[in-house]
Amino acid sequence: MDLFGRYSGVFTVKMRWFSLLDMAFDKKYKFSLSDSSFRRHDETPDEAFYRIPRFVSHIDPLAIDAVTALYREYLPEQGAILDLMSSYLSHLPEDRHYSRVVGLGMNDREMANNKQLSDWAVQDLNREPRLPFPDCEFDGAAICVSIDYLTNPVAVLTDLGRVLKIDAPLVITYSNRFFETKATAAWLYLQDEQRAYLIRHFLEEAGCYRDIELMDRSPEFGDLLFAVVARVVKSKC
Numbered sequence: 071m072d073l074f075g076r077y078s079g080v081f082t083v084k085m086r087w088f089s090l091l092d093m094a095f096d097k098k099y100k101f102s103l104s105d106s107s108f109r110r111h112d113e114t115p116d117e118a119f120y121r122i123p124r125f126v127s128h129i130d131p132l133a134i135d136a137v138t139a140l141y142r143e144y145l146p147e148q149g150a151i152l153d154l155m156s157s158y159l160s161h162l163p164e165d166r167h168y169s170r171v172v173g174l175g176m177n178d179r180e181m182a183n184n185k186q187l188s189d190w191a192v193q194d195l196n197r198e199p200r201l202p203f204p205d206c207e208f209d210g211a212a213i214c215v216s217i218d219y220l221t222n223p224v225a226v227l228t229d230l231g232r233v234l235k236i237d238a239p240l241v242i243t244y245s246n247r248f249f250e251t252k253a254t255a256a257w258l259y260l261q262d263e264q265r266a267y268l269i270r271h272f273l274e275e276a277g278c279y280r281d282i283e284l285m286d287r288s289p290e291f292g293d294l295l296f297a298v299v300a301r302v303v304k305s306k307c
């Protein structure tokens with residue numbers, strides 16, 4: 071379901087627990103964010119939080135099915151795919167073949183046990199948002215239930231545009247489940263559906279995406295599942 075038009079009104083929001091935050095957005099969902107919008111309850115290095123592997127599903131099976139259906143719909147078969155903020159599950163359709171699936175996340179053991187990854191890299195994107203890949207390396211990318219942890223999402227999404235080919239799809243999904251202590255202030259303040267507009271704002275700020283679609287793909291029962299899908303725009307690869 072298209073999310074456009076669900077909200078109206080002018081909001082000025084103050085964080086429940088970050089008194090410094092003053093984030094305003096109007097009815098066109100233009101956000102005005104400051105550094106405090108990206109503060110988190112747990113400001114310790116992410117490396118410590120993700121050191122111990124979690125061999126778990128972060129969303130329930132029906133929400134995973136919704137993610138897989140989106141990947142089937144958007145990610146090109148035979149393409150090279152980047153699973154950004156990856157773990158031990160990538161949720162790609164088992165009946166599709168991809169030339170290469172590369173993961174980038176925080177825990178080596180999780181990704182070593184991910185049967186869908188061809189190779190992977192460990193990198194803290196909150197310390198180094200530039201991706202360790204050449205220009206135009208990938209035919210599609212996914213960020214599943216993770217974008218809420220990025221403290222500089224625009225820098226990451228901008229560099230993601232560099233490593234993706236022209237017109238490549240990017241599928242960003244999120245749920246109502248997340249690690250609250252590691253999610254940013256902006257994320258925690260907003261309601262589930264409003265977060266899609268925040269992601270759209272990040273993509274617009276990155277400036278290298280077109281055809282940004284906001285979707286509610288929540289199954290009838292269980293975890294909610296929203297998606298923001300876009301395609302890369304650039305002059306050459």
Ligand SMILES: C[S@@+](CC[C@H](N)C(=O)[O-])C[C@H]1O[C@@H](n2cnc3c(N)ncnc32)[C@H](O)[C@@H]1O
Pocket residue numbers: 116120127128154155156157158159160174175176177193194195196197213214215216219
């Ligand atoms: C909730 S898990 C989701 C994992 C996987 N995408 C999935 O769908 O199951 C969040 C993931 O974000 C990654 N992550 C969190 N903070 C990160 C950071 N600063 N840099 C890179 N990856 C990060 C972690 O490695 C973790 O696997």
